[in-house]
Amino acid sequence: MYICSMYSKELLKGTLQTIILQLLSEHGKMYGYEITQKVKSLSDGELLLTEGALYPSLHKMEAKGLLTTEKVALGKRVRKYYHLTPAGEAAAVQKVSEFSAFVESMRKILSLDENPGLEPC
Amino acid sequence: MYICSMYSKELLKGTLQTIILQLLSEHGKMYGYEITQKVKSLSDGELLLTEGALYPSLHKMEAKGLLTTEKVALGKRVRKYYHLTPAGEAAAVQKVSEFSAFVESMRKILSLDENPGLEPC
DNA sequence: GTAAATACATAACTTTCTTATGTATATTTG
DNA sequence: CAAATATACATAAGAAAGTTATGTATTTAC
Numbered sequence: 050m051y052i053c054s055m056y057s058k059e060l061l062k063g064t065l066q067t068i069i070l071q072l073l074s075e076h077g078k079m080y081g082y083e084i085t086q087k088v089k090s091l092s093d094g095e096l097l098l099t100e101g102a103l104y105p106s107l108h109k110m111e112a113k114g115l116l117t118t119e120k121v122a123l124g125k126r127v128r129k130y131y132h133l134t135p136a137g138e139a140a141a142v143q144k145v146s147e148f149s150a151f152v153e154s155m156r157k158i159l160s161l162d163e164n165p166g167l168e169p170c
Numbered sequence: 171m172y173i174c175s176m177y178s179k180e181l182l183k184g185t186l187q188t189i190i191l192q193l194l195s196e197h198g199k200m201y202g203y204e205i206t207q208k209v210k211s212l213s214d215g216e217l218l219l220t221e222g223a224l225y226p227s228l229h230k231m232e233a234k235g236l237l238t239t240e241k242v243a244l245g246k247r248v249r250k251y252y253h254l255t256p257a258g259e260a261a262a263v264q265k266v267s268e269f270s271a272f273v274e275s276m277r278k279i280l281s282l283d284e285n286p287g288l289e290p291c
Numbered sequence: 292g293t294a295a296a297t298a299c300a301t302a303a304c305t306t307t308c309t310t311a312t313g314t315a316t317a318t319t320t321g
Numbered sequence: 322c323a324a325a326t327a328t329a330c331a332t333a334a335g336a337a338a339g340t341t342a343t344g345t346a347t348t349t350a351c
Contacts, residue, residue, distance in 0.1 A: 060272040060309080062338055064184040071280045082298050091254045092275040102339055104300060125345050126298065144281055151181040152273055154213040159266055181309060183338080203329050223308055225331060247316055247329065 061096065065106050067148050069096075070133070070141035078119070078132035081107060107131060115140050121167070182217065186227050187221075188209060188269050191254070191262035199240070199253035202228060236261050239244070 072087055073079055079087070085098045115137035119130045119138045133141065156162060191210055194200055198210070206219045231237045236258035240251045254262065277283060 060184045063181040064276065065338080068276075068279055070329070075281065080298080082296095084286065088279055090281045093276045093278075095271065097186065099340065100234075100299080101301085101341070106338085110302090123298090124267065127300070140200055145282070148181065148215065148276065148280070149282065152276075154216045155185065155189075155269065157214075158189055158212045158217065159269070159298095161266070164223065186308080201329080203327095208330095214303085220309065221330080222310070222332085229331090244329090245316075249329070 054118040060104075061098075064148065065102060066110060066140075067144040069103075069106065069110065070137060071145055073116070074132045074138060076132045080130050110137070113126070122162060141155045181266060182223075183284075185269065186219070186223060187261075188265040188277060190227060190231065191267050194237070194252060194254050195259060195262040199251045201251050225266045231258070 058145050068088060069084060072084060081100070081103055085100070085103060088096050095139045107116065111118060111131070114134055116159075117134055119132070121128045123128060189209060190205060193205055197208075202221070202224055206221070206224060209219050211215050211235060228237065232252070233238060234257075235255055237252045238255055240253070242249045
C-alpha cells in the first residue's frame, strides 16, 4: 500500500499522550498494537505511531497513575490491555481541551480560517 | 496583565518554524522581538514565544537559506530584520499545509468535529 | 516453509524546546 | 532623576519527547 505521508512527524510531539488518552476514553480498553492500528485507520494512514514512541509513553502514563493494565493470554502470547483510571479520564478531557485551544490559537496566528489546504498527493 | 495560559507549551514543538515562516510571509519583514509580540497579540496572550527558542530557530533557518537578514540601526542599538527567500516562501506554504493536514488527522482521531471545548478560565 | 502480520520491549541518538544567564539601550513612572 | 520596565539581541546547559534500530517470539497467509 502506498502511503501519502506528506508531513514530518515532528508535529506529533506533545500530542501522543492526548491521542492515547482520548482513544482509551472512547473505547474503554485497548492494547498497544491495537492503538497503532486504530490511529492508522482513523487518520487514513496519515499518522503512524512508532512502537518506540508508543510503548514508553504507555509505561510512563501507567507509572503516573493514568492507566492500569490487564494481561490477557492469547495462546502462548500475552496481550496487555490498558484502560483509564479516574485520573486518566480527567487527563483525557484536559488534554483534548488543551489541544483544541492550541489549534484555535494557531488558527489565529496562521490566519488559517478560510485556508482550503493543498491538494493531497 | 493576567495571562490565561492553560496549556503546556509542549504542543508548540514542531510549530515554531511554521509560525515564523507564515508571519514573515504575511508581513514581508520582521525582527525577532516583533515576532514574539505579534504571536502574543494574535493569540490573545495564549502563545508566548521564548527568546531561547526563537533566536536559535531564526539562525537555523537563515543557515538553511530560508531567511535573509538586514541590520538596521536604532540610535545605538541594532535591529535585525528577517525576510523570506524564495525557498523560505515555498517552505512557508509547505509548512502551513502540513499543519492543516495534521490538524485534520487529529480531528479524525480525537473525534473533535463537534467538540465545543471547555470554558476559558 | 517463508514472509508478513501480530505483539511486546528497550537503548542510543536527535531534535526541539525550557530555563537561566548575559549584555545593553530606551522608555516610563513615581 | 532614579528605578523599574520594555525593547533587543544572544548563547549554553539541561530536559522532554520523539526516531531509528534492534531484539524476541507467536500467528497467519501464500
